[in-house]
Amino acid sequence: MENLIEIQGLCKHYKDFTLDHIDLTVPEGQIVGLIGENGAGKTTTLKAVLGVIRPDGGAIRLLGGDPGDPAIRSQVGVVFEDSYFYGGLCARQIDRIMAGIHATWDSALFHGYCRRFDLEESKPVKDFSRGMRMKMSLATALAHRPKLLVMDEATSGLDPVVRGEMLDLFLEFIQDEGHGVLMSSHITADLERIADQIAYIHKGKLLFQQDKDLLLEDMAILRCSAGEIDSLPKNLVVARRGGAYGSAALVRHPQNVRRLLPSAVLDRADIDEIMQFISGGDKQ
Amino acid sequence: MKGLLYKEVASLMGLYKKNLVLVAVIYGALSVVTRNNFFLFFGIWMMGFYSLSSFSLDDASGWGRYARTLPISDKQIVGAKFLAALIFMALALVYALVIGAVCWAMDSASFAWADFLAGVLLVTAVALLSVGLMFYFAVKFGPEKSRNYFMVAALAVFAVFFLAGQVGLLEAPSEGDLAAVLTWMESHMVLVPLAAIALAGLVFFLCYLASCAVYRRKEF
Numbered sequence: 001m002e003n004l005i006e007i008q009g010l011c012k013h014y015k016d017f018t019l020d021h022i023d024l025t026v027p028e029g030q031i032v033g034l035i036g037e038n039g040a041g042k043t044t045t046l047k048a049v050l051g052v053i054r055p056d057g058g059a060i061r062l063l064g065g066d067p068g069d070p071a072i073r074s075q076v077g078v079v080f081e082d083s084y085f086y087g088g089l090c091a092r093q094i095d096r097i098m099a100g101i102h103a104t105w106d107s108a109l110f111h112g113y114c115r116r117f118d119l120e121e122s123k124p125v126k127d128f129s130r131g132m133r134m135k136m137s138l139a140t141a142l143a144h145r146p147k148l149l150v151m152d153e154a155t156s157g158l159d160p161v162v163r164g165e166m167l168d169l170f171l172e173f174i175q176d177e178g179h180g181v182l183m184s185s186h187i188t189a190d191l192e193r194i195a196d197q198i199a200y201i202h203k204g205k206l207l208f209q210q211d212k213d214l215l216l217e218d219m220a221i222l223r224c225s226a227g228e229i230d231s232l233p234k235n236l237v238v239a240r241r242g243g244a245y246g247s248a249a250l251v252r253h254p255q256n257v258r259r260l261l262p263s264a265v266l267d268r269a270d271i272d273e274i275m276q277f278i279s280g281g282d283k284q
Numbered sequence: 285m286k287g288l289l290y291k292e293v294a295s296l297m298g299l300y301k302k303n304l305v306l307v308a309v310i311y312g313a314l315s316v317v318t319r320n321n322f323f324l325f326f327g328i329w330m331m332g333f334y335s336l337s338s339f340s341l342d343d344a345s346g347w348g349r350y351a352r353t354l355p356i357s358d359k360q361i362v363g364a365k366f367l368a369a370l371i372f373m374a375l376a377l378v379y380a381l382v383i384g385a386v387c388w389a390m391d392s393a394s395f396a397w398a399d400f401l402a403g404v405l406l407v408t409a410v411a412l413l414s415v416g417l418m419f420y421f422a423v424k425f426g427p428e429k430s431r432n433y434f435m436v437a438a439l440a441v442f443a444v445f446f447l448a449g450q451v452g453l454l455e456a457p458s459e460g461d462l463a464a465v466l467t468w469m470e471s472h473m474v475l476v477p478l479a480a481i482a483l484a485g486l487v488f489f490l491c492y493l494a495s496c497a498v499y500r501r502k503e504f
Binding site for chain 2: 047050051052053054070071073074076078080082083084085086087088089093096097098099100101102103124150
């Protein structure tokens with residue numbers, strides 16, 4: 001399996017933030033979900049992948065080449081948080097603009113997506129709802145038949161129905177084994193539904209990139225007394241928190257924990273909880 | 285490049301379409317009725333100024349960040365803006381010529397084509413200079429600050445001449461000198477405007493190159 005994106009030791013320094021030696025890959029045929037708190041470095045990572053910003057260190061290979069190479073960029077579809085065309089333009093004009101930019105632009109495909117998404121082609125973008133604008137962005141990202149989709153919070157702020165439609169489209173896109181998706185999202189339920197791998201960035205560092213199913217199978221929430229948590233081997237406890245009603249810990253290898261603490265309660269951990277435990281942001 | 289140019293023109297027309305029609309009607313009518321070319325000349329400069337709005341539209345929509353992900357070069361992105369400005373100024377120039385022809389048709393005796401054409405070309409030269417500088421400032425500092433920097437730059441030029449005069453580096457021209465310059469200009473009615481256009485065109489092109497260099501270093 002070939003990697004569509006390979007990031008090694010990516011660094012980017014700002015006055016108040018540093019992206020610190022990020023290693024990340026997006027293999028063919030996979031959807032990689034990038035998670036992290038606000039300001040963790042997800043957007044900075046995506047910008048570096050796309051060549052929007054220059055890294056201060058590390059190496060990025062995008063589809064086997066340099067992100068700044070126009071020939072490479074022509075094979076990438078991008079969706080950012082909101083529309084990026086002047087609001088007075090309509091879908092027909094966007095079609096004409098993009099046809100003059102992408103050599104592989106397929107107007108028929110674009111119009112097909114507009115029909116599928118119920119986008120009125122003569123209506124100015126500014127009159128669309130946010131959901132409609134995101135659909136327009138997605139149609140624009142897909143109409144030149146890219147190999148790779150890179151999306152930054154593409155589903156945030158959308159209602160469940162629109163989000164569902166978009167997620168179905170991502171799954172459709174990934175049916176081609178040569179395609180790949182890298183998407184950041186705060187809506188971890190979306191990633192649980194469609195992602196093959198999860199990469200977690202916390203305060204500018206990549207904490208892990210792991211197969212989603214393995215991650216969810218391998219982690220659990222242990223609810224018991226603080227003493228019981230203390231009694232576990234250190235390598236089983238990922239993070240812990242104490243509260244008025246007892247203690248809880250995010251633990252690895254739940255079957256081993258169950259063997260050691262047969263009477264303790266072990267719940268399935270979802271991505272939100274894993275994030276909350278690791279970031280320490282869920283103080284109760 | 286074709287798509288980029290279309291994006292610039294379509295965005296600006298979308299923003300200013302009604303305003304441009306209104307201005308064209310009013311300025312055209314005023315020029316014909318008052319036989320004053322000022323409005324036509326001003327229109328050329330104004331159209332260049334209008335095209336500066338494309339930077340504001342891009343800033344508001346986040347186009348700069350998206351454009352970097354497209355298979356286009358920085359030179360093409362900047363070039364499309366400069367070309368769009370040229371198209372806008374050319375439209376105003378053609379409009380001025382059309383209204384000039386109307387004025388001439390209505391009263392050929394009092395309409396001096398040579399003066400009119402020289403005026404149009406000189407104003408176009410000033411517009412090229414202004415727009416080139418403003419676009420450079422817009423790329424470097426953003427569209428909002430661009431106008432201020434342009435004003436400061438224009439004031440600085442005047443200040444240099446003023447101060448040079450105050451400290452005695454420049455002698456005030458006598459009436460005879462001025463008359464001689466005007467006579468010389470009148471006798472070179474073709475050469476002076478064309479030289480002005482050539483010089484302004486060169487500055488415009490240099491501003492484009494400098495803008496490309498700045499844009500290449502920009503991050504969004």
